[in-house]
Amino acid sequence: MANVTSSGAVLSESRDHWGAVVTDEGTVFRVWAPKRAKVEVLLNRGAGVERHALVGKNGVFSGTFEAPAGTRYRFELDGGEAFPDPCSRWQPEGPHGPSEVVDPRTFKWTDASWPGVGAKNHVVYELHVGAFTKEGTYDALINKLPYLKSLGVTLLELMPLNGFPGNYNWGYDGVNLWAPNRTYGSPDQLRAFVDAAHAHGLGVVLDVVYNHFGPDGNYLPQFSDTWFNSERPADWGAAVNFDGPGASGVRTFVAQNAAMWVREYHFDGLRLDATQNLFDDSPRHIVADITEAARAAAGARNVWLVGEADHQERKLVQPINDGGANLDAIWVDDFHHASRVAATGEAEGYLQDYDGSARELVSLALRNSLYAGQHFAFSKHQRGTDLRRTEPHRVVFALQNHDQVSVGLRAERLHRLAGEATARALGVLHLLLPQTPMLFMGQECFADTPFPWFVDHNAELQPLVTEGRAEFLSKFASVKSAIAQGILPTAPIDGFEKARLKWDEKPHIFSLHQDLIALRKKTALINSPRRDQFDAAVLSDRELVLRWFADDGADLLLLFSLGADRDLTPCSEPLLAPPRGSRWKFVLSSEDARFGGRGVISIPDGAGAWRLQGRCATLLQAHS
Incomplete structure (x- = not known):
């Protein structure tokens, strides 16, 4: 049965x-x-x-x-x-x-003892199989597993693998949702990769797309007329029908597909693309069906299920019995947006609703999000829900991901836009916050490779999607003005070669990320503090402090500044005070010369005057 x-x-x-x-x-x-x-x-x-x-x-x-x-x-x-x-x-x-x-x-699996992955204490690493290595295959990706293991990440999140037309694609134009893309290797080569990842102690999560289908090769309407609901305001073509007449078969298709990836490929979880576009007014949301199907397919193994959630909907991580969807986590883009504006000052497009202040970063650290139902000028609607009581590990923060790197005229990485010192400081903040951090491929070594959008469609479609991409990017005033001058964003047909990592590694930057991840993983006070163990405060518009309170008095303090070097006077913020009888001792600084910085100018001990180093994050620990 x-x-x-x-x-x-x-x-x-x-x-x-x-x-x-x-x-x-x-x-x-x-x-x-x-x-x-x-x-x-x-x-x-x-x-x-x-x-x-x-x-x-x-x-x-x-x-x-x-x-x-x-x-x-x-x-x-x-x-x-x-x-x-x-x-x-x-x-x-x-x-x-x-x-x-x-x-x-x-297929001869060797991961019988693999328990799966838990719900917390993760560092996620997003990558595109085709662009991650020169070969762009599952086999080549296996050769990079020792590198990823040494970095310290715990989950590899693969951008969509579903079949698509042409030779390369981000993966979000999929039409064969059950078939891994042929250009990366065979189904058994994909299984071999997952099996090898498990042997290295790494979980693998797959990005799946259920909110739309690609424009070329989609034959679903030949089998049923109830796949789509054109009355829904979807971002990419007609919305998938999850609650209208004939939706039961669509729901079964999607739930079975989620289960198939977990059962037949031993994936350790799924990332659900654009859950805000999974329109469903049924008594039980389709995301709940997906999570239940995936967990049932995993059996005794634990899986990690995360949703992209532009609406930052807390119900997605609540239990199904409470009207939720039982995801383990959701993406919260507020962190990226505030950090991007803090780093670059570029508050345009959907970044216009952020000021990049220390106040925003402190609110994110303490409350998981910024928009909890306020008006969002870019969309002219209310955005977000209250995530204050959501456990921080259920919130994924990213400084970079595939979408955000691609936005801009040249699709440049954060360190190219803001400078390495600023990117290092934000990297330290990102990896020490209680929320689950996610890195985007190459971020750990400040890869200079851009990541523009790329697709390979037929001769009729390619000009249309190129025009559509330029129209989307024109929502950013700087890009719009460049296009008006005839300076165009990277064409989607050319983007793939530009996006492929060149692996011009910067070992000092890799060491910074490696040290931070190791510190995070071994320090429960950092990766999963109790609510009474973590606090934060604003020191100025460009400066903040984080404080972790240890039961044994070995507190941690992070000084973060995107401003200039300065003396902190008056020194009236109580979080700066060390525990009675203790002094602050140096742990790590983003400006340490071994990480490519200019060197550490000051190590305040809490007993004397404070001098904050600009464009720097410094971690201290209390010692008696």
Whole structure:
């Protein structure tokens, strides 16, 4: 008997899963095609085709036939045209070619003792498989696992792997949601990567996109007319239908897909793209179905589920029984936006609603977000919910990610925009805050490689998406003026080669991140302080202090400044005072010469005068 979610999505009985599922009795083909009266599976047999009728029931057509792994096939609909399987596990010729039967049971896993990943104490590392190495493959990524392990990160978050047209893509134009992209390697090579990551003690999270489909190669409307709801105000094409007529099949498709990645590839979690565009007024939100399906598929293993959440909705991390969705964490972009303005002073586009002050950074440290329902000028709507009582580990902060690096005329990294000293100081702040930190590939060594948006569409679509990208970037006044002068952002067709990491490593910057992550991981006071153990205060518009109160008196103090060197007088902030009978001792500084800084100018001990070093973050610890 199959386990199901509350909305009826099948979770565990493999022969009931949609797509082509290899069993001991043959391969079970199942496809949801409620708009069709007749569906046949066409199996490639050498130079010929073998045809089998599927039996329909409640819009799902199925049948079991001899079709071993490697068999290519299509579904013929109502005696007319034949199309790839919407739940194809492999599209070796791309979205327009035939599907191929895959048997995940034949892969020899070595991670039987891998327990999965917990809900907290993580440092996340986002990467694009194609751009991370010169080869752009899963096999090449395996060779980088020792490097990532030595950095100290705990979770690798892969940008979407679903099949897409062309040779390269960010991944958000996916149309084959069940098939890993062919340009990175085969399904078993992806499994080998995950298996190797587990052997290195690293979890792997997959970015999945359920809020829209790409514009080329999407054949879902051939099978059902209920996939989309054009009345919803989606950002990218028509919104996916999760609550209208015929939505039950759409919900099953998505829940089964989430479970498939966890079950067949041993992924340790999922990152749900743009949850604010998963429109659903059902009694139970589709995100709850997804989380329940993924956790059921994991069995005894622990998985980590995170949502991109521009609306910063706290219900996403609340239990399902309380009306929530049971995600482990959500992205909160307020931290990036405030930090970007603090670093660069560029408050345009959606950054216009931030001033980059120390007040904003302190509010983020203590309250997890800035927008909790206030008016947001850029969108002309209220934004955010109250996250003050949300546990900090359920909030993901990033100084850089794929979206934010790409915004701007040249898609430059933070250290290129603000200078290395400012980027180092913000990096220290970021990795010591109680919230879950996420790095973007190359950030740990201040890679100079930009990360522009890139896609490889057909000759008809490519000019349209190029124009659309320029229109989006024109929401930033600086980019709009450059375009008016004929100076254009990187064309999407050229972006991939520019985005590929050149690995011009800066070992001193890597050492800074490595030391910070090691300190964070070994210090519970930093990675998971109690509410009464952590506080913060504003020293000036460009300066702040963080304080961790240790039960044994070994308190920690972070002095952070994006201003100039100055004497701190009067010295009236009580958080600066060391515990009675103790003095502050030096732990780490972003301006330490070994990290590429100019050197440390002052180490205040708390007994004498204070001098703050500008564009610097200095960590101190109390010693008696």
